[in-house]
Amino acid sequence: MNAGKPLRADARRNRDAVLAKAREVFDDGSFFDLPFDDFARLAGVGTGTLYRHFPTREALAEAVYREEVATLCGRARRLQATLPAAEALVSFLHGMVGYLDTYQGLARTLATLMTTDSSALAEGSRELEQAVTDLVAAAVKEGSIRDDVGAGAVMMALHGICAAYDRPGWRTEADGVITLVLAGLRRSPAG
């Protein structure tokens, strides 16, 4: 994205200020409620500047969470490299719920990215899906999970977990979903 562009000093300063304020606003949960123009004022830049750096609210959200998503993807790769595929999948999915629980805004952000950018899927979202797909594929190849249900179903379940971020008892139910998915993936004796 910003490959051949060594952003000018003031531009970088503004961009960083916006990102810093965005993180702050995410933390008190008001990011998605705040008018985007008001946010620009909060961040101390004009609306034009805000829109040039981040054309949409989702683009900004993605930038804020790019690091977290990258961490998740890295974790997936590390697990896949060091554990049997089935265990890697288990570990990753449970860890993901914990992550979503810690970074409150992340669930809502992912849910938003998954739907609003449905067609031209945002980079972070795509990368995450790839990681899950790889984990599932490895476990299937290893023969430790069933092969008649694709990674898409797992993504859909994760989608549900993200989309339902504001249900009461979210953490418990989210863990329940993961438990069901993992148990369901085990090769069933009855074919």
Add this chain to the structure above:
Amino acid sequence: MNAGKPLRADARRNRDAVLAKAREVFDDGSFFDLPFDDFARLAGVGTGTLYRHFPTREALAEAVYREEVATLCGRARRLQATLPAAEALVSFLHGMVGYLDTYQGLARTLATLMTTDSSALAEGSRELEQAVTDLVAAAVKEGSIRDDVGAGAVMMALHGICAAYDRPGWRTEADGVITLVLAGLRRSPAG
């Protein structure tokens, strides 16, 4: 809701016209894209009239799908009355995906209702959740499914299915989610 109110003739006429047009617009998938004011014109009523009958877009969507949701809930009760609890649950969940597949708009509507009205949950959504909760509770009581994962997790999975209505290959993945959930719910031999 409309208990003691025998709506005046013109009022009923308008209300019906709005509902009829709404069904039409749902069928070509443009309901959620169309400006609400434009929809009023399409339906041949003023915006004031539209808003008096249906204060929000979601209220209208709910009215359109009330019948479908009621059918689903009725089906749940019927299944529960005539089949062993476990089979009723299986049949209901698979049937639900088929239903969502047939009534295209329903998935998006449910997804929207589940999130936008999160606090004061819409009637249809609440009724559906109750139906699922009852099915799960019965199966747990019967001893045919595990008791350490609540109905909330199943709802969350359904939420995912609805929220992801526009993924390519939706039907296949949705069936996969149901398969996983059901397989996961079976009492696992390893406790």
Add this chain to the structure above:
DNA sequence: CTGAAATTGGAGGTCATCTCCACTTAGCAC
């Protein structure tokens, strides 16, 4: 038929999103 009450409909207020461009500033060449 008549009057009161219910209902209509669209003009206009409010608000968030986004664009545009006159001005400012960084960074380079000298």
Add this chain to the structure above:
DNA sequence: GTGCTAAGTGGAGATGACCTCCAATTTCAG
């Protein structure tokens, strides 16, 4: 330092969606 150019800024204002309000209209009981 000075001057030049292109990159960057920021906020006024266009756009359009949502919703309210009330003068005019319609229904219907008496």
